[in-house]
Amino acid sequence: MINVLVVDDHMVVRSGLKTLLDGKHEIRVIGEAADGEEAIEKVKELAPDVVLMDLSMPHGMGGLEATTELKKTAPSVSVLILTMHDDEEYLFQAIHAGASGYLLKSAPHEDLVSAITSVSAGEAYLSPEATKKLMNQYNEGKSSSSFEVLSEREREVLEFIAKGYSNKEIGEQLVISVKTVESHKSNLMEKLGLKTKPDLVKYASKKGLIKFD
Structure with missing residues (x-):
């Protein structure tokens, strides 16, 4: 069973992800957090395998900063960025912060399950859009x-x-x-x-x- 912590500042999004994932495909949502600071505390308390992390959380610590801190304090925890930002600056910043994966919120359910499974196994996962951006960056110069x-x-x-x-x-x-x-x-x-x-x-x-x- 893969234990997941869902981090997003919107309660509806957290609830939706929990309903979508909990108890399915060997995935169990064991906790939620509304910002980065709460996520760090919940990781200490619950020791999840994967943190499903939003980037933009304006009322608290953002996802990039939280990811950086989590990789310092809990390096064994895999962070999967789940965001609406289809922007290469955010992608590169997430990788730099230590995220194991980057997926858009518009991705199909199957991609989310695959991403969680991959990063929990210690592998990297990038959405097709993110992979294309990396390849473009490489080819551009x-x-x-x-x-x-x-x-x-x-x-x-x-x-x-x-x-x-x-x-x-x-x-x-x-x-x-x-x-x-x-x-x-x-x-x-x-x-x-x-x-x-x-x-x-x-x-x-x-x-x-x-x-x-």
Whole structure:
């Protein structure tokens, strides 16, 4: 039997998932939580095999932060993201946080059961949409995955750019000239195969330098 904790800020969604899953396909819903903080406490109390985690829970700790904390405090628990966000930024952030799977709420019942079964067995599970996004990212530019080629200073500049700092503000933070900042920025784009500042921000989000709550 696979013990599951359902985490979602909507009671109707939690109830619906419990009705859909409980006692079926060797799955048992052993608890519910309305936000990330409650989820962390329930994991300590109930020790589920899988946490079915929503991303957007505006009235408490969100799913990304909760997933990061759970993987620190309960690394053996598998986290399956179940969300309405068909957005690659959220996908990459979820993977970075330690989630074992990513599935859209619009997915068929059979996909949800398969996802829970897979992550409970220690495997990864991505929805077809998520898999396609990963493949597109790979095919769009293999050079964009080469974070290791950046120098420590270039990584610092990239992080400040992603957080919205101007060249002057970056220079003040790192105690370097604006001209030097521009040089680092140019080197970043060349090494990563990117062309614009928005491209840099998007790349940084996928590397976990900025978070989307």
